[in-house]
Amino acid sequence: MNWFTNLFARHWRNVHLTVISLLTIILIVGQSTVNPFLRQITVGTFYAPFATVKNAFLEYRSVAAENRNLREKLVETSTTLAMYEEAARENVRLRSVLGFEPPAGYSLIPAEIVSVSGEYIPMSAVINKGSSDSLRVDQPVINQQGLIGRISSVSANNAVVQLLTDPSNRVAARIAESREMGIIKYSAGSGMMLDNFPIGGDIKVGDLLLSSGLGGVYPSGLKVGTVEEVELPEHEVFAKIMVTPAVNFYSIDELFILKEAGQ
Amino acid sequence: MIRLIPYLLYLWIVGMHQVFLSDVTSIYGVSINLPALMVLLVAIYKSEITALWFAFVVGAVAYAGLPQVMGWHVLILVVLAMAVFHFRERINMESLKAKLLLVAGGIVLDNIAVLVLSRSDGFLMLLLTKGLPGVVYTALIAWLFFLFKEGRITLSKIKAIF
Numbered sequence: 001m002n003w004f005t006n007l008f009a010r011h012w013r014n015v016h017l018t019v020i021s022l023l024t025i026i027l028i029v030g031q032s033t034v035n036p037f038l039r040q041i042t043v044g045t046f047y048a049p050f051a052t053v054k055n056a057f058l059e060y061r062s063v064a065a066e067n068r069n070l071r072e073k074l075v076e077t078s079t080t081l082a083m084y085e086e087a088a089r090e091n092v093r094l095r096s097v098l099g100f101e102p103p104a105g106y107s108l109i110p111a112e113i114v115s116v117s118g119e120y121i122p123m124s125a126v127i128n129k130g131s132s133d134s135l136r137v138d139q140p141v142i143n144q145q146g147l148i149g150r151i152s153s154v155s156a157n158n159a160v161v162q163l164l165t166d167p168s169n170r171v172a173a174r175i176a177e178s179r180e181m182g183i184i185k186y187s188a189g190s191g192m193m194l195d196n197f198p199i200g201g202d203i204k205v206g207d208l209l210l211s212s213g214l215g216g217v218y219p220s221g222l223k224v225g226t227v228e229e230v231e232l233p234e235h236e237v238f239a240k241i242m243v244t245p246a247v248n249f250y251s252i253d254e255l256f257i258l259k260e261a262g263q
Numbered sequence: 264m265i266r267l268i269p270y271l272l273y274l275w276i277v278g279m280h281q282v283f284l285s286d287v288t289s290i291y292g293v294s295i296n297l298p299a300l301m302v303l304l305v306a307i308y309k310s311e312i313t314a315l316w317f318a319f320v321v322g323a324v325a326y327a328g329l330p331q332v333m334g335w336h337v338l339i340l341v342v343l344a345m346a347v348f349h350f351r352e353r354i355n356m357e358s359l360k361a362k363l364l365l366v367a368g369g370i371v372l373d374n375i376a377v378l379v380l381s382r383s384d385g386f387l388m389l390l391l392t393k394g395l396p397g398v399v400y401t402a403l404i405a406w407l408f409f410l411f412k413e414g415r416i417t418l419s420k421i422k423a424i425f
Contacts, residue, residue, distance in 0.1 A: 016312045020319050020341060027323070028334030035330035042327040046278030054283045 093253060100144045100256070103219045108256040109133060114158065120188065122249045123166040124149075129257065130157040138217050140258045146223035146246030147171065147211055148255055159257075164192070164224070165249050172214040173224050178202035181212050184224050184243060192225060194241040199232050201239065209243060219258065270317055273301055274324050281325060293396040298325035299373040300401050302340050303366050304408070306347040307356070318344035332380045339376045343369050359409055366405040370398045 008015065026034055102108045111129040116122040129135050131154045141148045141161045149169060152162035162169050164186060171184040173194065182197035194209065207227040213220025223246040231240040280297040288295055298321050306314035322337030329336070347369055354361045374394040378386055410416040 013312065016315065020315050023319065024334060024338050024341060026334075027337050031331045031334065035333050038323055038333070039327045039330050042278075042324045046274050046324050047282055047327065049275075050279045050282035 096144050102256070102258060103221055105261050106219060106258040107261065109135065109259050110254060110256055111159075112254055113252055116252075118163075118165065121165045122252070123163055124152065125161045125163060125252065127159050127161055127255065127257075128157070130155050130159050132156050134259060135159045135257055139260075140218045140222065141255055142222060142258060143247060143252060143255045145248065146225070147218060148247050148249075148252060150217055151257065161255070163249055164245065164247070170215075171218055171224055172212040173209045174212040174220075175203055175227075176208040176210050178207070181214070182241070184209065190242070192243040192245050194227070194243050195238065197239050197241055199236060199239050203227060203230055203239065203241060205230060270305075270313075270320075273305070273317070274320060277301060277321055277325050281328070290400070293393055293400055295404055296370050296373060296377075296397055296401045298322070299340065299343065299370055300366065300405055302344050303347050303369045304405070306344040307351055307362060307365065311345070311348045314344040314348050315341055335380055336377070339373060343373060359406075359413070362409055363402055363406055367398055367402045370401045371395070374398060 027038070100108070109129060111127040111133075114126045114128050116125045118124065127141075135151055135154050137151055137154055139151045141150060147164065149161050149163040149166070151159050153160045164171065164184070167186055167188065169186070172181065173184045174181040178201070180197070180201045180203065182194040182201075184192065185195050186192045194203075197203065205227050209224045209226065211218040211220055211222040211224055225243040225245045227241055228244040229242040231242075233240060277298050280295070284297070285294045302314070302318045302321050305317045309317070318340040319337055322340040323333060326333045326336040347365060350365055354365070356362060371394075374397055375390065378389055378394055383389060407416070
């Protein structure tokens with residue numbers, strides 16, 4: 001045994017060389033048997049951890065790129081959707097305008113609002129039509145909901161509309177059913193109201209108020225609002241009547257100027 | 264067993280190189296021949312038996328993806344390790360140029376062998392466009408390694424430059 005150990009120690013290098021040579025020959029000869037097995041071990045031990053990291057990185061990169069693309073598409077789609085929604089709203093508005101008829105003896109000049117001014121509620125609006133479109137001061141302005149106001153000043157291509165919400169703007173009105181009359185005015189504190197209506201007058205909540213045609217600015221029959229609340233204070237001559245405007249002054253978009261025939 | 268840990272780390276570096284470092288560090292398709300470089304460096308600095316076994320295992324790891332030629336690559340790396348070990352006994356290993364020439368010569372032989380084994384058309388063209396530039400690239404890395412190992416470049420010196 002000792003003899004064998006000595007022999008092994010003396011030929012240590014040759015033993016290693018022989019083993020390595022034999023293993024190399026086995027690898028060369030055993031291409032289809034040994035090598036796939038060895039491949040499995042080496043790939044699993046020395047490649048797999050880095051392959052996992054590489055795949056995770058590549059996946060992260062592709063997900064990041066996909067995320068970026070999707071964000072861009074989302075912005076595009078949101079913009080397109082907003083445009084479609086606006087087009088749909090315009091479509092609804094224009095459809096409701098389509099069957100809109102002016103009062104007898106008047107024609108309609110369509111216009112759009114350029115800007116609105118007023119502190120708490122819109123009180124005047126600039127429109128995109130002017131004297132070049134036959135607009136004159138005091139022409140009534142309406143939309144499909146009802147009376148909006150009147151033209152207060154005109155330039156060549158623009159005009160200013162004084163809305164009913166301006167406290168200095170008054171409209172002579174009458175109740176559609178009872179035909180009794182009063183004056184519509186607006187005050188910043190209490191909103192739109194029917195003034196100068198006697199206590200004993202025939203009025204109830206929900207009554208429709210139309211322009212009476214008196215005063216010479218607004219033609220008769222234009223919808224102004226509906227009676228919201230009726231108060232009959234004792235020892236007073238006139239009733240206190242709150243009115244809900246027919247027009248939503250916060251959402252006016254298209255409007256029409258009433259042009260009298262022959263103007 | 265603890266003595267094997269550095270060699271296992273070297274093998275993992277080879278694995279990392281094969282998986283993605285090769286792609287990341289390649290310039291116009293010219294890449295570093297890291298398996299051969301590591302075998303040559305081990306053959307320069309370690310014992311013959313260590314170099315031979317390391318060459319054998321590096322060959323098996325680096326060419327695991329090509330089982331049909333794995334044995335031949337192992338043979339080439341083992342022969343290269345043995346040759347370099349015997350050369351180092353006969354030349355002045357204190358000289359940086361001698362070590363670089365030894366490494367460059369070994370890489371040239373390995374790159375030629377790799378091209379021969381791949382049996383691809385246009386051997387000469389591939390040798391000129393990939394093989395020899397690969398030798399220069401690998402020798403450059405070896406040069407930096409030797410400079411670091413001999414202390415001619417240190418981190419403090421690099422910091423001093425900036």
